[in-house]
Amino acid sequence: MIQLETVGHVVRIAMSTRWSRAFGYSVSAYLTRGVLIDTGFPDVRADLTALLERVKPSGVILTHHHEDHAGNLDSVVRKKLPLSASPLTLAALQPAERAGMYRRIVWGTMQSLRQVSPVFEHDTMTLIHTPGHSADHHVVWDADRETLFAADLFLGVKVRVARPGEDPRALARSLRAAAALQPRTMFDAHRGLVENPVSALNAKADWLDGMVAAIDSKIAAGQSDAAITREVLGKEDYVGYFSGGDLSKRNFVRAVRATIGSGG
Ligand SMILES: [Zn+2]
Structure with missing residues (x-):
């Protein structure tokens, strides 16, 4: 299901x-x-393809490789729509990451990218590398309109779970860099x-820095990941169990341990 809402x-x-929706998830793409x-994501392919037919965008910008953002890239490529995506993102899609079972249930299964689209360049919108949520994560910055398309950079201030591959220290730096753009x-x-x-x-960056x-x-002090998780972040909630630990508080602690000495 696709719902369109005009905001400015x-x-x-x-x-x-x-x-x-049964799992409390939805995702938004934007047209500007x-x-x-x-x-x-893959399970809305038919609706998204119909929308592409109707609005005929001049190009597509991709923020990162996760299946709820890049899930219908094959439809875009098949229509030969020009595409702007970082080399990191394109590399992560060839082949597509093997998502855990819960992600396939929630979003569907993603196709690997076998062809590439022509390169899309837009003079007023830029992709800015904001690693943390994933190594290839980018935001889209429309400087003229002081508008930030933040993708999964923010999500909420206190997000206590992490996926494998997240880096909370890098995320805090990316959040501050995005805030420094002064988006309205x-x-x-x-x-x-x-x-x-x-x-x-900035509130999210501060919260993350405090947690880290x-x-x-x-x-x-030599404590184990299990003990730290319990003491700092609390018990796993249903997402941690349902995802088989893929999206979990324990991953947050692991990510902090794995990135000791990475600066910031
Ligand atoms: Zn993501």
Whole structure:
């Protein structure tokens, strides 16, 4: 299911299925200046393809390789729509990452990228590398309109779970870099329009830095990941169990331990 909502000069394309909603998930792509930002997840392919037919975007910008953002890239490529994506993202899609069972249930299974689209360049919107959520994560910055398409950079201030491959230290740095752009408007891929973006981004960076410092001190004291998880982040919730530990508090602690000495 796709729902369109116009917010100023931006159209939010909110996508979900009965399955994704059952687990509390939806994701949004955005249409601005005739350009599509992200492509949704595999299980909404038919709706997204119909939308592409109708709006005929001049190009597509991809923020990162996760299946709820890059999930319909093969439809974009088949239509030979020009594409802007970082080499890191394209590399992560060839072949597509093997997602855990819960991700395939929620979003569907992604196709590997076998062809490439022509390169899309847009003079007013730029992809900015903001690693942390994933190594290839980018935001899209429309400087003229001071509008940030933040993809999965924000998601909420206190996100206590992490996927494998997340880096909370890098994420905090990316959040501060995004805040330094002074966006007046920010769209999150899951929450939509976020009020007071600069303070939201800085609040999340502050919260993350506090969590990382608390975990660092317990690591230095020789505590185990299990003990640190329990003491700093609390018990795993249903997502941790349902995802088989793929999206879990334990991963947050592991990520902090794995990135000791990486600066910031
Ligand atoms: Zn993501």
